[in-house]
Amino acid sequence: MSSEEYAECLLENKHHEDCPGCKVDQMKRLRRGFPFWELCTVWIIVLCTALPISSLFPFLYFMIGDFNIAKKEEDIGFYAGFVGCSFMLGRALTSVIWGIVADRYGRKPVILIGTASVVIFNTLFGLSLNFWMAIVTRFCLGSFNGLLGPIKAYAMEIFRDEYQGLALSAVSTAWGIGLIVGPALGGFLAEPAKQYPSLFSEESIFGKFPYFLPCFAISIFALLVTIISLWIPETLHNHKSDDDSSHDKSFDALKDPESHQASERNEETSLLKNWPLISSIIVYCIFSLHDMAYTEIFSLWANSPRKYGGLGYSSADVGSVLAxxxxxxxxxxxSLYSYAERLLGPIIVTRISGSLALVLLAFYPLIAKLSGFALTLTLNCASVAKNVLSVCAITGLFILQNKAVRQDQRGAANGIAMTGMSIFKAIGPAAAGIIFSWSEKRQDAAFLPGTQMVFFILNVVLALGVVMTFKPFLAETQEEH
Incomplete structure (x- = not known):
């Protein structure tokens, strides 16, 4: 009997009729062809959870102004930062809990709760009557939307081995697209009674709640995703058998002997002692802090008046740039990322992307001195380049994290990464709002006046992340030694 035939027998022997995980394993073993349905499902679920994260930034400046909580126009950024960080604060406090729930009760319940939370709390955020209601609804949205960690484990479990790389790419790409499309929707759909007076009247609900339409549109999409998610299969095994572990080890050894030997050597290794994992998570947190701060600062900078060094853009103008x-x-x-990653490797891609973003950000304050077509063209080119570089860096670190651990540790590893990332992303908007507000009050400073200071601090954080991609800090994954 060949090794492949023996492996098939092992799979047959350990199959449990009432176990959803076993049914998925059988489905993967028998299925041939491209997993189009599974790929689309993972894509829209991740997109659903990513859209509301930054969709508020194009209109947050105006929303805070309407709440009449800022005594001066220069203080708007200060309050905007707290609304922006409340989502990530909620996520940071609950990511590990949702990971435990996913490991105990299944991936599917966590996914359904996460998508349903977008429907409820994102809608309520759009109907916010005051500053504190906005903070509470965003905090609840982050607290109940803990599916990003479990969806990574789900993506690894629902795809056959040859498509698992594609699954990870789908997660990171959908996440990056969501963080861009979300603000674009926020910019295009905010204040519809002013932007599209022929379609929306001031007396309608969208006129009385000018920031409800973008939230409502995302919530409708989330409702559709929730309904579709009712039909996705559960991938968690619900049985425990004495001989499962020996069968798993035998099958893994046949499928990949070299990986199995590495797994045996590291079987007792704690995730917190796995330096390739921890180092990649730390660098990931630094880049995430920078990206979240940049996302908020970009919209605040574009919306703020010219006299403060901003661009004087409307929310629709910002939406166009982000689209x-x-x-x-x-x-x-x-089209290009997978080739770059295969050619250079994830570490080099992250390092080069961060370095190029440093150079690009240094020129951002000069963009505000342009006007007309030159401003539009330059800003759009800079925004495309900056977002491409950011997602390239984050995707490279995401790959490093998943290669640094065994498959049975990926859920816990992603939970740790999610918690760390959420903490840093919670700091990002709050710090960015405070720094932006402070910078607008120092227009005549001798050293880095106005918004020049904001982009300088952004570059300092990014430079720290780039330095950390070098040895001895960022270690190679265990399997590559």
Whole structure:
């Protein structure tokens, strides 16, 4: 009997009729062809959870102004930062809990709760009557939307081995697209009674709640995703058998002897002692802090008046820029990123992307001195390039994290990464809002006046992340030694 035939027998022997995980394993073993349905499902679920994260930034400046909580216009950024960070604070406090729930009760319940939370709390955020209601609804949205970690484990479990790389790419790409398309929707659909007076009247609900339409549109999409998710299979095994572990080890050894030997050597290794994993998570957190701060600062900078060094853009103008950025990012991720990653490796891609972003950000304050077509063209090109570089860096670190651990540790590893990332992303908007507000009050400073200071601090954080991609800090994954 060949090794492949023996492996098939092992799979047959350990199959349990009432176990959803076993049914998925059988489905993967028998299925041939491209997993189009599974890929689309993972894509829309990740997109659903990513859209509301930054969709508020194009209109947050105006929303805070309407709440009349800021005494001066320069203080708007200060309050905007707290609304922006409340989502990530909620996610940071609950990511590990949702990971435990997913490991105990299944991936599917966590996914359904996460998508349903977008329907409920994102809708309520759009109907916010005051500053504190906005903070509470965003905090609840982050607290109940803990599916990003479990969906990574689900993506690894629902695909056959040859498509698992594609699954990870789908997760990271959909996440990046969501962080771009979300703000674009926020920019295009906010204040519809002013932007589209022929379609929406001031007396309608969209006139009385000018920031409800973008939230409502995302919530409708989330409702459709929730309904579709009712039909996805559960991948968690619900049985425990004495001989499962020996069968698993035998099958893994036949499928990949070298990986099995590495797994045996590291079987007792704690995730917290796995330096390739921990180092990649730390660098991931630094880049995430920078990206979240940049996302908020970009919209605040574009919306703020020219006299404060901003661009004087409306929310629709910001939405147009971000829509173009999202389209450019999608084209790059689907066509060029995989080639770059295979050619250079994830570490080099992350390092080069971060270095190029440093140079690009240094020129951002000069963009505000342009006007007309030159401003539009330059800003769009800079935004596309910056977002492409950011997602390239994050995707490379995401690959490193998943290669640093065994398959049975990926759920816990992603939970740790999610918690760390959420903490840093919670700090990002709050710090960015405070720094932006402070910078607008120092227009005549001798050293880095106005928004020059904001982009300088962004570059300092990014430079720290780039330095950390070098040895001895960022270690190679265990399997590559």
């Amino acid at each position: 173009i950025s999202g389209f450019g990012l999608l084209i790059f991720q689907l």
